[in-house]
Amino acid sequence: MRASLKKALLSMASTALMLGAGVAEADTSDKKIALSNNYAGNSWRQSMLKSWDTVTKQAVADGIVAEATPFTTSENQVTEQAAQIQNLILQGYDAIVLNAASPDALNGAVKEACDAGIVVVSFDGIVTEPCAWRIAVDFAKMGEVQLDYLNEKMPQGGNLLEIRGLAGVFVDDEIHKGIEAGVKKYPQFKVVGSVHGDWTQTVAQKAVAGILPSLPEVAAVVTQGGDGYGAAQAFKAAGRPTPLIIMGNRQDELAWWKEQKDANGYETMSVSIAPGVATLAFWVAQQILDGKDVPKDMIVPFLRIDQGNLEENLANTESGSVANVEYALEDANKVIEAAR
Amino acid sequence: MTDSVLSSPLRDRIDMLRDPRLLRRALPAVSLAAILIAIFLINDRAMSYRGLDLMLKYAVPIAFATIAQMFILTVNDLDLSIGAFVGLVACIAGTWLVDQPVLCVLILAGCVASYAAVGALIHVRRLPSIVVTLGMSFVWLGIAVILMPTPGGTVPEWLKGLMSWKPPLIPFPIVACAAIALVAHVLLMESSYGAVLRGAGGNATAIDRAGWSLLRIRMSMYALAGFFGVLSGLSLIGLTTSPDAHIADRYTLLSIAGVILGGGEFVGGRVSPIGAVIGAVTLTLTGSFLIFxxxxxxxxxxxxxxxxxxxxxxxxxxxxREGR
Structure with missing residues (x-):
């Protein structure tokens, strides 16, 4: 009883301070943040959930927030995630950190959350609803840097095989656009084949194996992550020379690359987003709840691995996982400042 | 207390409660009540107009899809394409409904007609419905992705307004679900042609001998399914405010689960529209329950x-027990 009275007095005092000075920080120790995640079925998402767990458990233990519970829908379904958001509104969360199944189709639910006074921070899979915050990945850039690298590596050009992600998902479309732009920039490269690998090694392997017999010599494979190892296996099984395959930071891909590097000096690069971006979104949400003025659109840097830092990254990546970075409050502030 | 002490009407009532047929019919409603009570116990905020409105919003398109599936199950078929079809409807409506409403209605009518055509194909060629509808699901999804390679599109204000309408006293999703159940019930269980339709699933030969065209029956069931699929798609984009080709992939399995949960059977024309809607609502609430x-x-x-x-x-x- 006495404690709660004290807390009430304190919060009154802090409100008064805030009104007075306009700079004092509001307390977020009684705030509840939920993670609404649309998919958990691949290594990237598993790493993401693990990072979320590590960082938010510490934050809860430190009394920074009261609660940070993750929620996941089973199969990347818009309808389920929309219903999930409705339920989180009802559950009384102060902020929802969101990796969305669709950039548009969740807008109805997101708007409803905003109207209920809930802070919505979307990341990775962002939403277009204006009332939400967005921590976006420049996916098109992720496609383009692959061509930049290839241009450097093989200025003479050559045939490319493109492995795309899940059809109809905007991430796939964005990376594809970046690759298209890159090919336009360096016309010595030509995409001779394109398959959908669904960001899954087994699917990619099957798809590449299916198209390989119809292809001329392939100089390089441009990818979206989670498909490089499968592609390498398909080339090997078909008895064709291994082209330069761009990797996507998955452990199996990095391990394969290391093996090839040690055996025959194989060179490539690897690029993807660190799953820990969820923790960045967590800190951004905490800062917004704290009363900080945060711009609605932020950009998160992607994680690139090159020949030089391969070993270091591989050593830090668990088997079946993805190269990762967990973010701290200072990183969030840097991203916020950069967006101003 | 011995039997002799109980008055006989009371004993009759107790016996009735133990009647397996009644139990079976009551099971969907009992499951729904159980899950609702559990939710109210965990989260008292859910026990309000706003709570029910929020929790049940997404039950409306699922209820439509479940009824669509039920029509197909009535004639002993299974529709594995309803989810993709609902997604296609969403994309079509998101592309044209605002700018060219007449054209859009015509295209949607065409969709219903093609559903009937699929029914005819299955009947005439004696193909297994599972194979044909699975194939069709890729066709629907393919067209939807071509139409809308990236999510986007616009939804008319009246549709959004209708789906977020807040009538006095009873939340809109409950009104809508009750209306869906009632219409389907009258259509299939109360009308005389409805009895024929169900009979086609129970004993096709008898219906055939009685002079009814089985082809026409199957076609009308598929057309009805298509029509309810269209309603599902429209109500869905009214909620999401934006379509997406993959928006309803999940509905195929949800709709089957809804019908079965509501007391329907895979064979024999044994279905219950009211049960199906209750099944759809129960499935929706399960999600809420697990989150809470x-x-x-x-x-x-x-x-x-x-x-x-x-x-x-x-x-x-x-x-x-029924079998014993």
Missing amino acids: MRISPDWQIGAQGAVLIVVLALRALIKL
């Missing part, structure tokens, strides 16, 4: 299946 329980994400997926299995196991138990 704060089950860890690793378990949430499995837990949803577990709820289904429990209800079906109960039904199997009742059936066992």
